[in-house]
Each structure stands twice: as C-alpha cells, then as structure tokens.
Amino acid sequence: MKFSPLVQELIDSLKCLPGVGSKTAQRMAFQLLERNRQGGEKLAGALAKAMTEVGHCQQCRNFTESELCEICASPKRKIATQLCIVESPADVIAIEQTAEFQGRYFVLMGHLSPLDGIGPNDLGLDILENELLKGQITELILATNPTVEGEATAHYIAEMAKHYQVTISRIAHGVPVGGELEYVDGNTLSHALSGRKNYSV
Amino acid sequence: MKFSPLVQELIDSLKCLPGVGSKTAQRMAFQLLERNRQGGEKLAGALAKAMTEVGHCQQCRNFTESELCEICASPKRKIATQLCIVESPADVIAIEQTAEFQGRYFVLMGHLSPLDGIGPNDLGLDILENELLKGQITELILATNPTVEGEATAHYIAEMAKHYQVTISRIAHGVPVGGELEYVDGNTLSHALSGRKNYSV
Known part of the structure; x- marks a missing residue:
C-alpha cells in the first residue's frame, strides 16, 4: 500500500531537496496539499522558471537570468581594479552588505575537491585567467572560506595568479568582533596572534 | 543588494515548505540550480500536477486524484463493516502495513483545534455522520493520536456516534512492544496498568 500515484510522485520529487528525507518530504507534501x-x-512556477532561465553571469559566474549580473553590469563596477574571489553567491551578498567593497567579484560556485571530482575548470578558473590576461585587475582578494578546502583553493588560485601583474591578498583571519577570547578556538587564536598589527594611539 | 529576481523568487517560494527558513531555502535553491x-x-512538474489534480476521496477523505481512493474502491473493502478513524493519510499507510485491518478508513485530515479555527466540519464529520446513517458500519475504531487534541477529537466523535447502532472502540494505549518499562513515561505506564487484561496460559 502506497499513497496515490501523484502524491507519491510529489513525495519522491521533494526528496531531491538537500536535507529532506522520506518523513520530511511526506510532511511537506501533506502541508502543501492540505493547507x-x-x-x-x-x-x-518559480522552480520551473528558475531551472530553465537562470544561468551564470559570463564575467563573474554568479547566478543571473541575464548575460551579466547586476554587479558586473553596473557602470561604476565595470572600471573596478579589485577582484574578490568567493565560493558562493551568498558570500557576495554578505560582502555587499558590509558596503566596504567597491570592486567586482568572481564566484567559484564551490571549492576544489578532487574526491568529488571538482577540479579547476569546474570552478571556472579558466574564465578567471582570461580576466587576469586582460590586465584591468590589479588586486586579487582571496575570500574563500577559512576551511581546509577553501585554503587549498585560495592557494591554488594564488599560484596561478602570481604569473600576472596583480597583488594577491587574503582576507584576515582572527578573533570575531564582539567575541570573547575565552571561547575562541585555538586555531583561530593562533591566527589572530601571528597576524597581529601595530597598534598606534 | 539581493539575488537576481528569479533566484530571489525561488528562495521566497521555498519558504512556504514547513520547517524551511531563509537560510535553508537559500541552500535548497543553490543546490538545485548548481547540481x-x-x-x-x-x-x-510533480508539484504543479499534484496541486491541481489531487483531491479528497468522496468517502474517506484520503488524498486521491480519482473520485474514490484505492481502498474505498476495492470490492473487498466496499462490504466492510468496520470503520477506522485516523488523523492523517500517513496513519492509513501505517495501519495498512500491519495487515491486521480489513475494514475501511475515514481520514480526518487533522484534529479538532478550536484555537486554530478547526471545527467538526473541517474534519468532515458531516460526511462521517452520513456514512453512519447508511447503517452499513457496525464498529467505529477511534485511532486518533494519543495526544490531548487526538483524545478530544476521539471523545467528540464517540459522543456523536452513540446515537447510532455502532460499537465504538479506541485503539489500546500501553507499553510499546520491545520497549523497557524503565524508560516508559508515567502517563503511558498508568494507561498500561489500568488497561491490563486477563493473562491466560
């Protein structure tokens, strides 16, 4: 005994969402059908439209339904000489919200992960290299996550970029603002110590 | 700064799923778009089809895209004299899997909940009363959940059904098979004690 065919198909399809198993899919299907x-x-409708129309920005690889994303298409940003490399579109939003950065982005859509078969070309590093060849970029800011994979990806990109005339920088790692030293893990604390700066009053 | 319109619309739409907030919706959208x-x-496709085509069985209120659900339409079940009342379609599946019950079901699609504005008619109790009026049913098995709301619903239905010529029964509450007394909560244990049966060897 199973649910009626259409209901069963809906439950099975919902399982393609990350973190959704049989029970959750069932609960979701009932909730939608009932309420x-x-x-x-x-x-x-949103799914069908997004799946067919959303593609990648030709310049920064961020998700967009146009040829260029909003940032790459903005006249102010077009002349930027800084390029910030992030792992995901959500990171772009996070950095934009600080209003600290006026340059352009390059979205890797992941990180190097040989075990999952994700190599340099899957991250669009060939597109990045083309961008560097143009010579407009003078600084490359590596803003990948401070995880093992993120660090490896940053290292790989730095190796690649050192053949070009660009300054390569990495975002600072240290104690989060508002945090307490007591609760910061040792690894972060040692980064914070080794990355200390002169403090002038 | 937000995501591109279609991506943002997808994220907003995903939030209608139960238990899905902004961050989860974002993760789901990226996972689908990227991988x-x-x-x-x-x-x-499954969603669009289910939302427009799935309705309720005219007899038992279970989800189905036909007029009658598979169980109500089965010739064997049509002549059944037992009617098992459950809260949700998932409960029907659970009871069917025991292969213990050969009667028909009636699915309330919820429980009485005056605070949420869910009254007797929202549970289709008028349909249930019509069914009892036909006189085919001789036993009503109340299999609502053993929660406060489930008990209240069972009580309400029992009150309604006592005007008809039917035996009214409630599924047994007690210690789960395979469980250990030590870890069973006091309420269940007191139910198990008061509901004790003669043990003949």
Whole structure:
C-alpha cells in the first residue's frame, strides 16, 4: 500500500531537496496539499522558471537570468581594479552588505575537491585567467572560506595568479568582533596572534 | 543588494515548505540550480500536477486524484463493516502495513483545534455522520493520536456516534512492544496498568 500515484510522485520529487528525507518530504507534501495549494503552485512556477532561465553571469559566474549580473553590469563596477574571489553567491551578498567593497567579484560556485571530482575548470578558473590576461585587475582578494578546502583553493588560485601583474591578498583571519577570547578556538587564536598589527594611539 | 529576481523568487517560494527558513531555502535553491536542475524540473512538474489534480476521496477523505481512493474502491473493502478513524493519510499507510485491518478508513485530515479555527466540519464529520446513517458500519475504531487534541477529537466523535447502532472502540494505549518499562513515561505506564487484561496460559 502506497499513497496515490501523484502524491507519491510529489513525495519522491521533494526528496531531491538537500536535507529532506522520506518523513520530511511526506510532511511537506501533506502541508502543501492540505493547507497551502496556492503556495505550492507558486513554488512550482518559480522552480520551473528558475531551472530553465537562470544561468551564470559570463564575467563573474554568479547566478543571473541575464548575460551579466547586476554587479558586473553596473557602470561604476565595470572600471573596478579589485577582484574578490568567493565560493558562493551568498558570500557576495554578505560582502555587499558590509558596503566596504567597491570592486567586482568572481564566484567559484564551490571549492576544489578532487574526491568529488571538482577540479579547476569546474570552478571556472579558466574564465578567471582570461580576466587576469586582460590586465584591468590589479588586486586579487582571496575570500574563500577559512576551511581546509577553501585554503587549498585560495592557494591554488594564488599560484596561478602570481604569473600576472596583480597583488594577491587574503582576507584576515582572527578573533570575531564582539567575541570573547575565552571561547575562541585555538586555531583561530593562533591566527589572530601571528597576524597581529601595530597598534598606534 | 539581493539575488537576481528569479533566484530571489525561488528562495521566497521555498519558504512556504514547513520547517524551511531563509537560510535553508537559500541552500535548497543553490543546490538545485548548481547540481540538480533535472530534479528541480521534475519537482516543479510533480508539484504543479499534484496541486491541481489531487483531491479528497468522496468517502474517506484520503488524498486521491480519482473520485474514490484505492481502498474505498476495492470490492473487498466496499462490504466492510468496520470503520477506522485516523488523523492523517500517513496513519492509513501505517495501519495498512500491519495487515491486521480489513475494514475501511475515514481520514480526518487533522484534529479538532478550536484555537486554530478547526471545527467538526473541517474534519468532515458531516460526511462521517452520513456514512453512519447508511447503517452499513457496525464498529467505529477511534485511532486518533494519543495526544490531548487526538483524545478530544476521539471523545467528540464517540459522543456523536452513540446515537447510532455502532460499537465504538479506541485503539489500546500501553507499553510499546520491545520497549523497557524503565524508560516508559508515567502517563503511558498508568494507561498500561489500568488497561491490563486477563493473562491466560
């Protein structure tokens, strides 16, 4: 005994979402069918549209339905000489919210992970190299995550970029602002110590 | 700064799923866009189809895309005199898997909850009363959940059904098979004690 064919198909399809197993998919399907058909239809439309129309920005690889994303298309940003390399579109949003950075981005959409078969070309490093060849970029800011894979990716990109006339920098690692030393892990603390700066008053 | 319009719309729509907030919706959208467009398109299709085509069985209120669900339509079940009342379609599946019950079901699709505005008619109790009026049913098995709301719903249905010529029973509450007394909560244990049966060897 199973659910009716369409309900079963909906439950099976929902399982393609990350972190959703049989029980969660079932709960989601029932919730939509019983209480929120309108939301379900809206989701179906948004999904269908996004899956077919959203592609990558030709310059920075961020998700966009146009040829260039909003940032790359902005006249102010076009003349930027700084290029910030991040792992995901969410990182772009996070950095944009600081309003500290006026340059352009390059979104890797992941990190190097040989075990998962993700190599340099899957991260679009060939596109990045083309960008460097143009000679407009003078500084490359490596803002990959401070994880093992993120560090390895940053290292790989730095190796690649040192053949070009660019300054290569890495975002600072240290104690989070507002944090307490007591609760910061040892690794971060040793980074914070070795990366100390002169403090002038 | 936000994501591109279609991506943002997808993220917002995903939030209609139960237990999915901004961060999870974002992760789901990126996962589908980056690694599983095919799955996303399949989900869009299944959703659209289910939302428009799946309705309720006219007899038992279970989800189905036909007029009668598989169980109500089965010739063997049509002549059944037992009616098992459950809260959700998942409960039907659970009871069917025991292969102990050959009667028909009635799915409430929830429980009485005055605070949420869910009254007797939202649970289809008028349909249930019509069913009892036909006189085919001789036993009503109340299999709502052993929660406060489930008990209240069972009580309400029992009150309603006592005007008809039917035996009313409630599924047994007690110590789960394979469980250890030590870890069973006091409420369940007191139910198990008061519901004790003669043990003949």
